[in-house]
Amino acid sequence: MLAHRCTLRLEEVDGQGQTLLHHPPRGQAGFDYRAGVAPTRTDLGTTGLLDASRGPLHPAARAALDAAVDLAWGDPAALHPPGRRARAALDQAREVLAGAVGVRPDELSLHPDAQTALTVGLDGLRHARRRVGTRVVASAVERSVVLLSPGTDQPVPVDHEGRVDVSAFAASLDNPGDGPPAAAVLQSANGEVGTRQPVAAVDALCRTAGIPLLLDATASLGRDPAAHPEDAGSVIVADAATFGGPPLGLLAVRTGTRWGLPGPRREAEHRRALAAPWVPLALTAAQAWVSTEQEHADEERAARALVDRVRDVAARIPDVAVVGDPEDRLPHVVTFSALYVDGEVLLEELARRDLVVGSGSACTSSDLRPSHVLAAMGVLTHGNVRITLPLRAVSPTREADVARLCRELPDAVAAVRRRLGTDDL
Numbered sequence: 001m002l003a004h005r006c007t008l009r010l011e012e013v014d015g016q017g018q019t020l021l022h023h024p025p026r027g028q029a030g031f032d033y034r035a036g037v038a039p040t041r042t043d044l045g046t047t048g049l050l051d052a053s054r055g056p057l058h059p060a061a062r063a064a065l066d067a068a069v070d071l072a073w074g075d076p077a078a079l080h081p082p083g084r085r086a087r088a089a090l091d092q093a094r095e096v097l098a099g100a101v102g103v104r105p106d107e108l109s110l111h112p113d114a115q116t117a118l119t120v121g122l123d124g125l126r127h128a129r130r131r132v133g134t135r136v137v138a139s140a141v142e143r144s145v146v147l148l149s150p151g152t153d154q155p156v157p158v159d160h161e162g163r164v165d166v167s168a169f170a171a172s173l174d175n176p177g178d179g180p181p182a183a184a185v186l187q188s189a190n191g192e193v194g195t196r197q198p199v200a201a202v203d204a205l206c207r208t209a210g211i212p213l214l215l216d217a218t219a220s221l222g223r224d225p226a227a228h229p230e231d232a233g234s235v236i237v238a239d240a241a242t243f244g245g246p247p248l249g250l251l252a253v254r255t256g257t258r259w260g261l262p263g264p265r266r267e268a269e270h271r272r273a274l275a276a277p278w279v280p281l282a283l284t285a286a287q288a289w290v291s292t293e294q295e296h297a298d299e300e301r302a303a304r305a306l307v308d309r310v311r312d313v314a315a316r317i318p319d320v321a322v323v324g325d326p327e328d329r330l331p332h333v334v335t336f337s338a339l340y341v342d343g344e345v346l347l348e349e350l351a352r353r354d355l356v357v358g359s360g361s362a363c364t365s366s367d368l369r370p371s372h373v374l375a376a377m378g379v380l381t382h383g384n385v386r387i388t389l390p391l392r393a394v395s396p397t398r399e400a401d402v403a404r405l406c407r408e409l410p411d412a413v414a415a416v417r418r419r420l421g422t423d424d425l
Contacts, residue, residue, distance in 0.1 A: 047354040047356075047397075047401075048353075048354045048355035048356055048401045048404060048405070049356050049390050049394075049395050049398075049401065050355060050356055050357050050387045050388070050389065050390075050401060050402070050405060051356050051357050051358040051386065051387070051388055052388050052389065052390035052391075052394065052395070053191060053219075053241075053358070053388040054241045054247055055241070055244070055388075055390045055391075055394055055395075056390070056394050056395075057244060057245065057246065057284065057288065057394075058243075058244030058245070058287075058288045058291050058292060058391065058393055058394055059393060059394070060287055060288070060290075060291040060393075061244055061245055061246075061284045061285070061287045061288035061291065062284075063287075064283055064284050064286075064287035064288075065246075065280055065281075065283075065284040068089070068279065068280035068283040068284060069280045071085070071089075072085060072086050072089040072090075072279045072280055072283060073086065073279070073280065074086035074279070075276070076089075076090045076276050076279055077268075077276060086279045089279050089282070089283055090276070090277070090279050090282055091105070092283075092286070093279070093282035093283045093285065093286035094108055094110070094282070096286035096289055096290060097110070097240070097250055097282070097285060097286055097289060098252070099289075100221065100222065100238075100243075100250075100289045100293075101217075101221065101236055101238055101250055101252050102228070102230060102231075102236075102252075103236065103252040103254065104255070106255075106270065107252050107253055107254055107255060107270075108250060108251070108252045109250075109251045109252075109253075109269035109270050109272040109273060110248055110249070110250065110251075110269060110273075110277040110282055110285075111248070111249035111250075111251055111269070111272075111273060111277070112247075112248070112249060112277075113239070113247045113248070113249050114218045114237060114238070114239035114241075114247065114249045114250075115143070115145050115249070116249050117237045117238075117239075117249030117250060117251040118143065118145050118146060118214075118216065118218070118237050118249070119145055119149070120251060120261070120272055120273075121214055121235045121237050121251050121253070122136065122146065122149055122183065122185065122214055123261060123262070124235075124253065124259040124260055124261050124272070125182060125183035125212050125214060125234075125235060125257075125258075125259055126149075126150075126151060126182045126183060127260055127261060127262045128258040128259045128260045129182040129183065129212070129258055130182065132180055132182060133179050133180035133181050133182045134151045134179070134182055135151055135152075135153050135178055135179060135180070135181040135182060136149060136151045136152045136153060136181060136182060136183050136184070136185060137153055137156065137169065137172045137173055137181045137183075137184040137185070137211075138152055138153070138155055138156065138184070138185040138186070139155060139156045139157075139158055139164040139169070139185075139186060139187070139197070140155035140156060140157055140158050140164075140372075140376035141158050141162050141164070141187070141190050141192075141193075141372075141373045141376050141377070142155070142185055142186075142187055142216065143187070143216065143218070144372065146185050146216070147372070151182065153172060153178065153181075155376070156168050156169045156172050157376070158376050158377060159377075160377055160378060160379065161193075161195050161323075161324055161325045161377070162190050162192075162193045162195040162323070162324055162325070162373065162376070162377045163195050163196075163197060163198065163325065163328075164186065164197055164198065164202070166198050166201050166202060166205070169184075169186075169202055169205065170205050173205060173206065173209050173211060174209065180211070181211050182211075183211065183212050183213070183214055184202070184206050184211055184212070184213045184214070185213070185214045185216065186199060186202050186213060186214075186215060186216065187215075187216040187217075187218075187219065188215060188216065188217045188219070188220045188227040188228050189219055189220045189224060189227040189329065189330045190219065190324070190330075190373060191218065191219030191330070191333060191388070192333070192335055192371060192373045192374075192386060193323050193324030193325075193329075193333070193334075193335045193373060193374075193377070194307075194324045194325070194329035194330040194332075194333035194334060194335070195324045195325040195328065195329050195330075196224075196226070196227050196325070196328050196329060196330070197227075199215065199227070199228070199229050199232050199233075200229050200232065203215075203229070203232040203233060206234075212234035212235060212257055212258070212259075213232070213233050213234055213235070214233065214234070214235040214236075214237065215228070215232055215233030215235070215236045215237070216237050217236055217237065217238045218237060218238055218239040218242065219239075219242065219330060219333070220242070220330060221238040221239070221242050221243065221250075222242050222243025222244075222289065222292060222293075222296065223242055223243065223296075223299070223300070223303070223330060223331065223332055224300060224330050224331055224332075225296060225300075227330065233254075234253070234254050234257040235251070235252065235253050235254070235257060235259070236250075236251075236252040236254075237249065237250065237251055237252075238250040238252075240284075240285035240288060240289075243288055243289055243292050243391070244288040244291070244292055244391050244393065244394055245284055245285035245286075245287075245288030245289065246281050246284050246285055246288075248277070248281055248282065248284075248285045250285075251272065253270075253272075291393070292391065292393070295392075295393070299391060299392060300331045301331075302392060302399075303331040303332040303389050304331035304332075306389060306398070306399065306402045307331060307332060307333070307334045307387070307389065309402060309403075309406055310334050310387055310402060310405065310406065311326065311334055311336075313405075313406040313409055313410070314334075314336040314385075314409065315336075316410075317338070317409065317410050317413055319338065319339035319340065320336055320337070320338045320339070320413065321336060321337050321339075321379060321380060322334065322335075322336040323335050323336065323337060323374065323377065323379050323384075332388060332389040333386070333387065333388050333389075334386075334387045335374075335384055335385065335386045335387070336384065336385055337374065337379060337380035337381070337382070337383050337384040337385075338380075338383040338384075338385070338413050338416075339380060339383060340383070340417055340420065340422035341382075341383035341413060341416050341417060341420070341422070342382065342383060342416070342420065343359035343360060343382055343383050343384050343385065344359060344360075345416050345419070345420065346359065346383065346385060346412065346413065346416050347359045347385065349412045349415055349416050350385070350405075350408070350409075350412050353404075353408050353412065354404075355401070355404065355405050355408065357385050357386065357387055357405075358385070358386035358387070358388060359384055359385055359386060360384070370382060371384065387405075389402075
């Protein structure tokens with residue numbers, strides 16, 4: 001990952017030199033520009049927040065959004081002063097976010113969300129290589145938007161911990177009966193069970209075969225540097241929400257990659273989007289990265305220790321299985337499944353105890369449909385609970401919330417089993 005050392009500082013481009021937005025000195029907490037104080041837990045509107053795959057904004061990012069709405073609202077394509085000011089802000093934000101992903105600013109485009117970035121990235125590879133092949137090779141635990149994409153092969157299987165089989169991936173890349181692939185897709189780590197994928201090995205296979213690899217880093221960027229090897233992937237997709245920013249999709253296409261979208265010519269975002277992003281969101285995402293960058297190592301250690309506690313407590317409950325690799329994993333994610341328990345009912349039981357957790361598929365949690373990730377792993381697909389720890393800056397009571405979960409979880413599981421009449425099975 002490229003370390004980015006600049007602060008967010010934007011000055012007007014009309015010669016007045018007025019500072020419009022700046023990042024507080026390193027080590028100083030972000031604050032609300034209007035109130036002059038840090039947001040409180042009441043401001044966040046939740047207690048016991050343990051499901052933050054898309055969590056509240058980092059406090060400094062919230063402050064940046066307030067300022068940017070007033071100061072960088074213009075159309076960055078316009079030539080008037082508000083437009084030039086917005087263009088300068090967008091260029092600055094792109095530079096910071098490109099450094100986060102590990103690419104050049106001219107390789108990075110910004111999109112409404114990570115799902116859009118994944119779709120655009122994959123469509124560009126498939127269209128540019130349509131005369132080579134139409135297949136897309138992907139693991140069975142990729143995001144649903146990838147698995148449902150036209151041309152995606154029978155997914156490559158994963159083991160009991162959710163890690164893709166490298167030899168099976170190699171065989172799928174080199175399958176003469178199905179024709180050559182247009183592209184391959186692999187996540188850096190699974191956002192549902194936390195297991196890291198063998199990115200370096202699969203990237204080497206793809207380079208040898210001359211097949212572009214789309215690396216999905218939406219669950220790991222800013223939370224686990226070890227999951228994103230330097231220079232891996234021809235195309236990289238990430239999500240600013242992972243590191244305390246807004247749900248802004250980041251799409252990087254490395255120079256030299258054959259890539260192009262079908263249909264009418266697009267003018268915005270290096271010809272990858274129909275319109276430029278809303279500049280205040282881009283600045284907010286950049287501020288989130290700047291504010292968390294220096295804390296990555298400490299954050300990783302602290303989150304890993306908390307998840308270890310949850311894993312230990314859950315594993316001690318009868319007929320509860322903790323899934324995913326216990327060591328080679330994202331530091332802030334854990335999923336466990338309880339036999340004789342309905343996941344939705346357990347989620348509601350924990351909510352009554354002021355503990356916010358996730359359940360069902362991480363890709364489709366709104367309807368709590370069974371997880372295709374757990375199904376691919378061959379583990380229990382119902383009665384599952386997913387913990388995605390928020391950043392410490394977002395949730396100052398995170399450690400206390402985890403301690404309360406560890407105290408309440410055994411009784412919550414028992415209560416649900418009693419309610420469902422399965423406690424004596």
